[in-house]
Amino acid sequence: xxxxxxxxxxxxxxxxxxxxxxxxxxxxxxxxxxxxxxxxxxxxxxxxxxxxxxxxxxxxxxxxxxxxxxxxxxxxxxxxxxxxxxxxxxxxxxxxxxxxxxxxxxxxxxxxxxxxxxxxxxxxxxxxxxxxxxxxxxxxxxxxxxxxxxxxxxxxxxxxxxxxxxxxxxxxxxxxxxxxxxxxxxxxxxxxxxxxxxxxxxxxxxxxxxxxxxxxxxxxxxxxxxxxxxxxxxxxxxxxxxxxxxxxxxxxxxxxxxxxxxxxxxxxxxxxxxxxxxxxxxxxxxxxxxxxxxxxxxxxxxxxxxxxxxxxxxxxxxxxxxxxxxxxxxxxxxxxxxxxxxxxxxxxxxxxxxxxxxxxxxxxxxxxxxxxxxxxxxxxxxxxxxxxxxxxxxxxxxxxxxxxxxxxxxxxxxxxxxxxxxxxxxxxxxxxxxxxxxxxxxxxxxxxxxxxxxxxxxxxxxxxxxxxxxxxxxxxxxxxxxxxxxxxxxxxxxxxxxxxxxxxxxxxxxxxxxxxxxxxxxxxxxxxxxxxxxxxxxxxxxxxxxxxxxxxxxxxxxxxxxxxxxxxxxxxxxxxxxxxxxxxxxxxxxxxxxxxxxxxxxxxxxxxxxxxxxxxxxxxxxxxxxxxxxxxxxxxxxxxxxxxxxx
Numbered sequence: 001x002x003x004x005x006x007x008x009x010x011x012x013x014x015x016x017x018x019x020x021x022x023x024x025x026x027x028x029x030x031x032x033x034x035x036x037x038x039x040x041x042x043x044x045x046x047x048x049x050x051x052x053x054x055x056x057x058x059x060x061x062x063x064x065x066x067x068x069x070x071x072x073x074x075x076x077x078x079x080x081x082x083x084x085x086x087x088x089x090x091x092x093x094x095x096x097x098x099x100x101x102x103x104x105x106x107x108x109x110x111x112x113x114x115x116x117x118x119x120x121x122x123x124x125x126x127x128x129x130x131x132x133x134x135x136x137x138x139x140x141x142x143x144x145x146x147x148x149x150x151x152x153x154x155x156x157x158x159x160x161x162x163x164x165x166x167x168x169x170x171x172x173x174x175x176x177x178x179x180x181x182x183x184x185x186x187x188x189x190x191x192x193x194x195x196x197x198x199x200x201x202x203x204x205x206x207x208x209x210x211x212x213x214x215x216x217x218x219x220x221x222x223x224x225x226x227x228x229x230x231x232x233x234x235x236x237x238x239x240x241x242x243x244x245x246x247x248x249x250x251x252x253x254x255x256x257x258x259x260x261x262x263x264x265x266x267x268x269x270x271x272x273x274x275x276x277x278x279x280x281x282x283x284x285x286x287x288x289x290x291x292x293x294x295x296x297x298x299x300x301x302x303x304x305x306x307x308x309x310x311x312x313x314x315x316x317x318x319x320x321x322x323x324x325x326x327x328x329x330x331x332x333x334x335x336x337x338x339x340x341x342x343x344x345x346x347x348x349x350x351x352x353x354x355x356x357x358x359x360x361x362x363x364x365x366x367x368x369x370x371x372x373x374x375x376x377x378x379x380x381x382x383x384x385x386x387x388x389x390x391x392x393x394x395x396x397x398x399x400x401x402x403x404x405x406x407x408x409x410x411x412x413x414x415x416x417x418x419x420x421x422x423x424x425x426x427x428x429x430x431x432x433x434x435x436x437x438x439x440x441x442x443x444x445x446x447x448x449x450x451x452x453x454x455x456x457x458x459x460x461x462x463x464x465x466x467x468x469x470x471x472x473x474x475x476x477x478x479x480x481x482x483x484x485x486x487x488x489x490x491x492x493x494x495x496x497x498x499x500x501x502x503x504x505x506x507x508x509x510x511x512x513x514x515x516x517x518x519x520x521x522x523x524x525x526x527x528x529x530x531x532x533x534x535x536x537x538x539x540x541x542x543x544x545x546x547x548x549x550x551x552x553x554x555x556x557x558x559x560x561x562x563x564x565x566x567x568x569x570x571x572x573x574x575x576x577x578x579x580x581x582x583x584x585x586x587x588x589x590x591x592x593x594x595x596x597x598x599x600x601x602x603x604x605x606x607x608x609x610x611x612x613x614x615x616x617x618x619x620x621x622x623x624x625x626x627x628x629x630x631x632x633x634x635x636x637x638x639x640x641x642x643x644x645x646x647x
Contacts, residue, residue, distance in 0.1 A: 002075050005032035006056040006064060011078065016129055019403055023133030023388035026058050027140030030189075035151045042161055043181060043217050044148055045188045047224050060191035061100045062086075063385045085384040088377055095419035096509040097328020099377050101405075102228060102313035104194040105393035106321025108201035110186050111179055114171040115141060121398050130401055137388050141189050142170060148185075179205035180214055184221060190393060192225035194312045195253050196320045199232045199239040206239050215246035223252040231310040231320075233258040234287045236267050244270035248277035251627060255282035256311050258290075259583070268580050275596050276575045280619065283315065283595040286587040290317070293558045297499055301411060314505050315563045315593070316415040322395045324409035324496070327562075328417045328505065329374045334485075335420035335517045335530055337366050338427060343518070347443035352436040356428065356481065364488045371492040371500055374414055378495050382406040413498030415562035416489065419506050419513050421555065422531035425467045425478050426522035426540070432477075433464040434521075450519055461521050468536030470547035475554035486559040503562025506533045508626065511634045529634050533565035545570065545582055553589035560592070569597045604628060608636060 002008040009028030010021045034052040036045045050057060055070035056079065066079045088099045110118070119138050125131040145165060152162050161181065167174070168182035169189075179202055187195060195218075222228075230253040232240050244267070247255050257271055274281055287309075294306050294317075301319075310320040316327030341362045349355035382405050390404035391397040397408030434440045440460060441449060449457035465474040489500040506513070510530040519526045522537055531537045534552055541548040545568060557564045570579065575598055583594055597619050607617050611629040619628050628636065 002072075004054055004056045004071070004075060005029045006054065006058065007066075007075055007078065010064075017133075018384060019386040019388060019391075020129040020133040020136070022063055022386055023136040025064070026388060027136045027143070029054070029058055030140040030144040031147075033144075035147065038152060038155045038157055041217050042158060042177070042214060043184045043221065044152060044157065044161060044165065045185065046217070046221055049188055049192050049225055058191060058389070060193045060387075060390070061102065063387055082384070086377065086380050087373075095331030095333050095513045096314075096417045096506055097331050097415075099326070099330070099374075099381070100313065100328050101324065101387075102193055102316060102327045103318065103324060103390055103394060103404075103409075104196040104310065104312060104320050105186055105190050105390075106395050107183055107186060107196050108204075109321065109395070110169060110393065111173060111182055111201060111205070114169060114182075116170045117172075118392060118398070119170075122392075125398070125401060130403075133386075133388050134392050134398070137392050144189065145169070145185065173205055176202070176205040176207060176209050176211065177214070180211075180218065184218055186393070187218075187221070190389060192222070192227045194228045194310065194320075195222055195230040197232075197308065197310055198230050199237060199243055200235060203237055203239050206237075208238065211239075211242050212246045215242055216250065219246060219250045219253060223250060227252055228313050229254040229256060229311045229315060231256040231258055231285070232282070233263065233267070234260045236264055240267060241270060244274050244282070247279070247281045248274045249279055250281065251279065254311070254314065256285050256315065257282040258285045258287040258309065259587070260287045261584075272575050272579050275579065276572045276598055278598060278617075280595055280597045283593060284583050285311075286592050289558055289587065289590065289592050290561075293561050297501070297561060298411070298413075305411065311563055314507050315565060316503060316505065317501060317562050319411055321393075322410040324390075324394065324404055324412045326374065326378065326414035326416075326494070328503070329377075329414045330370050331417035331419060331509075331513075332363075332367055332370060333419050333513050333517065333530075334363070335423045335427070335514075335520055335524075337363055338420075338424045339518045339520055342427075342431075342521075343447060346431070346435075346447065349443075352432045355431065360481075360484050363485055364491075367485075367488040368491060370416065371489070374416070374500075375492070375495040378405075378414075382496070407496055411498065412494065412496045413501055414494045415501045415503050417506070417562075418485070418502050418504050418560075419510060420517075420530040421482065421485075421504055421534060422467050422537050423520055423522050423524060425474070425481065426464075426537060427520045428477060428481065429466055429474055430461040430464045430521035434460055446521075450521060453519065453525065458523060461523055466522075466536070466540050468541040468548050468551045469543040470550040475551050478551065479554045479556060482555045483559070486556060501562035502560050503564065504533045504560055505563055505565045506530070508631060508635050511632055514634075532567055535567045545574075546585070549582065549586040549591060549594075550589065553586065553591055557590055557592045564592050566591070566594055567597065568594060572598050604636070 006025045006029040009025035036047045038044055055067040057065055059065040068076045122134045149162055149165050164178045164181040168178050169185045173179040173182050232243050271282055290309055305319055308319040312318045313327045318325040341359050386403040387405050391408055394404055394409050396410045397404050400408050402408035435446055465471045467474055467478055486502050489502045492500055510532055514529040515527045552566055607628050617628040
C-alpha cells in the first residue's frame with residue numbers, strides 16, 4: 001500500500017472505473033491532508049490549502065498532479081503509466097497553456113440546496129461507478145468538514161465559526177455569515193480555483209451587514225493560494241459595492257467588472273478609487289460587446305446562461321458553474337512562426353502581399369495542427385482523466401450521468417492563446433517600409449542587418465510605422481492581418497462541442513515565450529520578451545492613451561472572444577479625471593477589456609534595489625495582478641518600459 005493517500009485510494013480497487021477510483025482517491029486525500037493552520041479570523045479553511053509533503057495531490061485542471069522525484073519506484077511507475085495516457089499539446093507553441101481547464105462550481109446552487117441536496121440527487125442515479133464515485137466525493141467532503149470542526153474546537157476558534165461549519169455547506173445557510181463560510185469551504189473543496197460570481201451568488205443572503213472585512217479575508221484566502229478570477233455586475237447591487245471596497249490592495253482574486261452603458265455613477269467612482277489604490281483591480285469588461293459576440297458564436301445558449309459570464313483562470317471566457325472550458329488549452333507563439341518563416345522565405349517573396357499571404361498560410365498550418373493536438377488531448381482526457389469533484393459541482397453532470405470531462409457540463413468550448421500579435425505587426429510594418437517601399441535593403445541585407453543589430457537598421461525600424469499610435473496605414477494592416485489569423489480557428493471544432501475561441505492572454509509567460517524567438521524587426525533582440533498581450537512594445541504608444549486604444553480597436557477584438565487583454569499604465573490623476581471617458585470611448589470602438597496599472601516608476605525602480613521594502617507592490621500583467629518583486633527580471637523591465645500616460 002502506498003504512503004501517498006491519493007495514490008493509495010486510486011489503487012484500492014483497480015478493477016473499477018477510473019471515475020470511481022479518482023473519486024475514492026480524493027476522499028482518501030481529504031482524510032489525510034494536513035489541516036491548514038488557523039490563527040484567527042471568521043473563515044476556515046484559510047491560508048494555503050496544501051501544506052503537507054504529499055507528492056500526489058488532487059488537481060482541478062489535470063485531476064491529479066505528482067512529483068515523481070518524491071515517489072518510490074513502484075508509485076512512480078503507476079503515475080507514469082497514467083500520464084502516458086494523456087498526450088498534452090506539444091511545445092513550443094504552448095504560450096501560457098497546455099490542456100489547462102479552469103472552472104468553478106455553481107456556488108449559488110450549492111448554497112441554495114446545500115451538499116445534502118446534491119447527495120439526494122446523486123442517490124437517485126442508477127447503481128454503478130458513477131453514482132458510487134460521487135457518493136465517495138460527498139463522503140470525503142463531509143468527513144473533511146467534520147475534521148475542520150474538530151480542529152477549530154481544539155484551536156479555540158470563535159464559537160460562531162464552529163457553529164457555522166457544523167451547519168454548512170451540507171445544509172443551506174441561515175444568514176449571510178454562514179453563506180460566506182459555506183462559499184469559502186466549497187472554494188477549498190473544489191481546489192481553490194475561481195471564486196466565480198460573488199455578488200450574484202451571495203446576494204440572496206445579504207441584509208446590509210458590514211461585510212468588507214469578511215470579504216477581504218476571503219480574498220486573502222484566494223491570494224494565499226495564487227488563485228484566480230471573479231466577475232461582478234452587471235446586476236449591480238450592494239454586494240458589488242462591498243466587493244469594490246474590499247479589493248484595494250489585494251492581488252487576488254482577479255476582479256472583472258462587467259460594465260454597461262448605464263452602470264451607476266457610484267460604481268464607477270468605487271472602481272476608479274480601487275484602481276488608483278495601486279493594485280490594478282478591477283479589470284474593466286465591455287458587457288454588451290461580450291454578450292453580443294457570445295450570442296453570435298453560441299446562438300443555442302439561452303440568454304440567462306450567457307449572463308453567467310465569468311473570466312476563469314486569468315480571464316478566459318466561461319460561464320460560471322455551467323461550463324467546461326479548456327483554458328488555456330494551447331498557445332500559438334506568433335513571433336516564432338513569423339521569425340522562422342521570415343528567415344526561410346523572405347528572399348522568395350517579390351512583393352509584400354505575397355510575403356503576408358504565404359506567412360498566413362504557415363500560421364494556418366501551425367494553428368490547425370495545434371487545434372488537432374488539443375482535440376487529441378481532449379479525447380484522451382475524456383477516456384482516462386475524469387474529474388469527480390467538478391462532475392459533482394458543475395451543472396448538468398449529475399443529471400446527464402456524465403463526467404465533467406466527458407461531456408457532462410452544460411456547455412463546452414476551448415480557449416487558445418495567441419502571443420505576440422504586436423510584435424508581428426510591427427515586424428511586418430518594418431519589412432514593408434524598409435524592403436518593399438523604401439528599398440533600403442534586399443532580403444539578404446535585411447536579415448544580416450537584423451542579426452547584427454546594425455544601428456542604422458534599428459533606427460530605420462524604429463522610424464517605420466507601428467502599432468499603438470493610431471497610424472491609419474498601420475491600423476489597416478493590423479485589421480486585415482488579425483482578421484485572417486482569427487478565421488483559422490473556425491476551421492476546427494472541439495471534439496466536445498462549442499468552438500475554439502482565440503484569445504491574447506500572456507500574463508507573465510511572454511518572457512519565456514520570447515526566449516525561443518530570434519531577433520525580430522520590431523526591435524526585439526534575440527531571446528527577449530514578447531509583447532504583453534495586446535500592449536504596444538517598447539513603450540511605442542507615444543501619442544497618448546486615446547491613440548493607443550484606437551489602434552487596439554483595429555485588432556478585431558471581438559473575434560478574440562477568449563478575451564483580448566490590454567494593459568494600460570496611467571497616473572492616479574488620469575484615473576480620477578479621465579478613466580471613465582477613456583474606457584467608454586474605447587468600448588464604443590469595439591474594445592472588449594482594459595486593465596490599468598498606476599504604480600510609479602520610482603517605486604518600481606526602488607523595489608528592484610530593495611525588494612524587502614516593497615513586498616506589497618502590485619502591478620497588472622497580462623490577465624491578473626502580481627506582486628512586482630515576484631516577477632522575473634525581464635518581466636520587471638518590460639513593465640518598467642510601459643508608457644505612463646498622465647494628464
